Amino acid sequence: MKTYDVAIAGGGVVGCAVAWYLAHFSLDVLLLEKREDVCCGVSKANTGILHSRSYVTPGTLKGELHLRSLSWFSQAFQELGLKPLRCGALTLAFSKEEAQHLKVLQEQGKIEGASILSPKEVLALEPRLNPKVYAGYFDPETMVISPFAVTIALAECAALNGVTMHFEKEVVFVEASWDHLLIHCASGERYAAKFFVNCAGIGAPQLAQNIGDVIPPLCFFRGQYFVLDRECQGFVSHVLYPVPTEESKGILVSPTPEGNILLGPNFEPVSYENTATTIQGLEEVEKGARKLVPEIPLDKVIATFSGVRPALPKRDFYVAFSLRLPSVLHLAGIESPGLTACFGIAEYVGELLGKRGLPLREKKNFQSRVPPLVFRECSLEERERLIAEDPDWGKIVCRCEEVTLAEVKRALRSSPPARTLDGLKRRTRVFAGRCQGGFCGMHLPGILERECGLSSSDIRKSGPGSFYVLRKGEVAPDAKVC
Numbered sequence: 001m002k003t004y005d006v007a008i009a010g011g012g013v014v015g016c017a018v019a020w021y022l023a024h025f026s027l028d029v030l031l032l033e034k035r036e037d038v039c040c041g042v043s044k045a046n047t048g049i050l051h052s053r054s055y056v057t058p059g060t061l062k063g064e065l066h067l068r069s070l071s072w073f074s075q076a077f078q079e080l081g082l083k084p085l086r087c088g089a090l091t092l093a094f095s096k097e098e099a100q101h102l103k104v105l106q107e108q109g110k111i112e113g114a115s116i117l118s119p120k121e122v123l124a125l126e127p128r129l130n131p132k133v134y135a136g137y138f139d140p141e142t143m144v145i146s147p148f149a150v151t152i153a154l155a156e157c158a159a160l161n162g163v164t165m166h167f168e169k170e171v172v173f174v175e176a177s178w179d180h181l182l183i184h185c186a187s188g189e190r191y192a193a194k195f196f197v198n199c200a201g202i203g204a205p206q207l208a209q210n211i212g213d214v215i216p217p218l219c220f221f222r223g224q225y226f227v228l229d230r231e232c233q234g235f236v237s238h239v240l241y242p243v244p245t246e247e248s249k250g251i252l253v254s255p256t257p258e259g260n261i262l263l264g265p266n267f268e269p270v271s272y273e274n275t276a277t278t279i280q281g282l283e284e285v286e287k288g289a290r291k292l293v294p295e296i297p298l299d300k301v302i303a304t305f306s307g308v309r310p311a312l313p314k315r316d317f318y319v320a321f322s323l324r325l326p327s328v329l330h331l332a333g334i335e336s337p338g339l340t341a342c343f344g345i346a347e348y349v350g351e352l353l354g355k356r357g358l359p360l361r362e363k364k365n366f367q368s369r370v371p372p373l374v375f376r377e378c379s380l381e382e383r384e385r386l387i388a389e390d391p392d393w394g395k396i397v398c399r400c401e402e403v404t405l406a407e408v409k410r411a412l413r414s415s416p417p418a419r420t421l422d423g424l425k426r427r428t429r430v431f432a433g434r435c436q437g438g439f440c441g442m443h444l445p446g447i448l449e450r451e452c453g454l455s456s457s458d459i460r461k462s463g464p465g466s467f468y469v470l471r472k473g474e475v476a477p478d479a480k481v482c
């Protein structure tokens, strides 16, 4: 059995960032993910904000790794081929008391170009804001990015630089065996590695417990969202925050790089990883969003979703070596700003493993990822050239987002490849437009059949049991029969 230098459990943004960071060194790295693809856990449902220094939580590990991550941004975006939307943010106060907090944000960030604005100045920047606004804090460093794009780019860049990835491999136990660790998966496979990093997100405490370690149990806080159609692009042009509370950064109105607008998230305790959306939750989101932008066009909602924050009682990140196995490192409680902090977390993990003896010799031949071409963003001349080279660029599979067959094929052949309809959605934006799959949902199963050799009854929307095509009389295994 091959012995890897490092094995990672979990293909969320954190596990993929650790894999990408370690891929800079001459190491054999393995990533094991329980689900069929990367980005199937918490990382798939968040606001996608790259929070600036003003939002660093002082005196915490979370804050320290957030700060570290900010200094990685330019190198990471270049290596990963990512283009965040550099829209800046306005934090809005609606009373004198709330305005005190704006000074705290300004003082904490010490960001060049940041300033506290009068109502007139704020309204000049965002004319659709609530005219009752008392003051605003303008922060030019806040950015937004697609959380799928970050996680997938990290995974693709890691794979390009030699990281091995196996999917549908849930790590259930790790034990010491001579000079290495034996990693046991629920499916029966075993892998050997010198170091093991537990980045299993919501699954991290259970995995730690199986190994004999104790991580305090997680608390779950759900956040629900509305997604507005791309037709609303430009309705607001900054991330709009209310004044944050102890619990969260509040219900935001935020543009996305793709042109949609996100409203949310609220903050509600749930007893488990319950990602349902509810009328009460969405009403709370509507109220919060209307406080900032009263005329927000809710008739343009194309989707709702929710994500669950996996928090520890102290509301800080947990990164610590196992007390049972000294070469096992556990990460837990990676709630917001885990997306922003992922590069800093990865560097910190690398440093900790280095101190325990992992040899960190930088590779000379590290390769940056070439991002896939996005047809919708190409000029007419580029489109004509592409279609002349390969007619698949001229076949539109998703009308709303103008996704072509060539882009879908690229996603199916990439490493790691999309294997489900949600995997395709996260890579290409099929299913993400106004019709939410009404058009492309008819064509994609056939493409998956042809390209991946799947039979129509094997095609899944996402995880186990989510079959997309059922024959007459068939019922999906976990569907309720009414």
Ligand SMILES: Cc1cc2nc3c(=O)[nH]c(=O)nc-3n(C[C@H](O)[C@H](O)[C@H](O)COP(=O)(O)OP(=O)(O)OC[C@H]3O[C@@H](n4cnc5c(N)ncnc54)[C@H](O)[C@@H]3O)c2cc1C
Pocket (backbone or CB within 6 Å): 009, 010, 011, 012, 013, 014, 015, 032, 033, 034, 035, 038, 039, 040, 041, 042, 043, 044, 045, 046, 047, 048, 049, 050, 051, 169, 170, 171, 172, 199, 200, 201, 202, 203, 204, 207, 222, 223, 224, 265, 306, 307, 308, 309, 310, 334, 335, 336, 337, 338, 339, 340, 341
């Ligand atoms: C509502 C909400 C809004 C947020 N907004 C922001 C934001 O705007 N900006 C920001 O910076 N952060 C934000 N965050 C935080 C961010 O989304 C998380 O910190 C981050 O996604 C956590 O990533 P992860 O890799 O730790 O977890 P996950 O993405 O959950 O990854 C863990 C992975 O491990 C896998 N797994 C589980 N058990 C096992 C096992 N035993 N073996 C193998 N694999 C396993 C899971 O399938 C999963 O893929 C938000 C979070 C929420 C919920």
